[in-house]
Amino acid sequence: MNELKKVNWFKISSFYLLILIITFLARKLPNILQLLFQNFTDVHLPWNFNHGFAILIVTLFFYKFYSSKKSEISFLGNNKFKSLIFPIALFIGYSFYGIKNDQGINEHLWAFLFCSFTIIYNLMEEYTWRGYLIENLNKVNLFLKSLISGIFWAVWHLLIFKDFEQYGGFGIFLVFCVIFSLLLTFSIEKSKALIVPASIHTLLIRNNIVTLICLILYLIVLFTWNKKIEHNNYS
Numbered sequence: 001m002n003e004l005k006k007v008n009w010f011k012i013s014s015f016y017l018l019i020l021i022i023t024f025l026a027r028k029l030p031n032i033l034q035l036l037f038q039n040f041t042d043v044h045l046p047w048n049f050n051h052g053f054a055i056l057i058v059t060l061f062f063y064k065f066y067s068s069k070k071s072e073i074s075f076l077g078n079n080k081f082k083s084l085i086f087p088i089a090l091f092i093g094y095s096f097y098g099i100k101n102d103q104g105i106n107e108h109l110w111a112f113l114f115c116s117f118t119i120i121y122n123l124m125e126e127y128t129w130r131g132y133l134i135e136n137l138n139k140v141n142l143f144l145k146s147l148i149s150g151i152f153w154a155v156w157h158l159l160i161f162k163d164f165e166q167y168g169g170f171g172i173f174l175v176f177c178v179i180f181s182l183l184l185t186f187s188i189e190k191s192k193a194l195i196v197p198a199s200i201h202t203l204l205i206r207n208n209i210v211t212l213i214c215l216i217l218y219l220i221v222l223f224t225w226n227k228k229i230e231h232n233n234y235s
Helices: 002-006 009-027 032-037 050-065 080-097 107-135 142-159 170-191 195-205 209-223
Strands: none
Touching: 009 050, 009 107, 009 142, 032 050, 050 107, 080 107, 080 195, 080 209, 107 142, 107 170, 107 195, 142 170, 170 195, 170 209, 195 209
């Protein structure tokens, strides 16, 4: 409770309120990503980055003008080698497995493209929810951080999704966001690398053997993050 009292809740509330407003306005605009690529390809891109751009702009603004300390989070964090395992495993796994599509594109190439666009978007989300928000909750307990970021994250999706039937309703989606946020928050606190939670987040693109293998690998790496391989010297 003492740590919660130390949080600047006015700043957190302002940050979240502005995100909701800018996201609402961004969703009213045409699909910017589709407009950018329509001159280069006839392929329909099934992504809308409008809300990603919206939260990225707000987060950059708050990091620049309303951050009391320098961010400890970077793209590859405190262990570049281990951080790179996450996207590499993701891309190799899905590119090999492939993703079927209605675009007439080779399923292995499509899987690579799908992962690429998805992880770029997820970097924007993680920079916001597991980046600025988590850092500005200071030394609050991991579980409380996950609860707060998970609730904020879930409610924000009310502006993104038309309904939550595929999840069994908003209540189940909210519980999922809180639980998944625990893993994402744990990963960013261990690695200090945006690419790590963004890669884990990208696993949501499909439910298959690749997702399972990557998740197991990710958990092993995270729980052994600070351990070093000891070399025995023999004379």
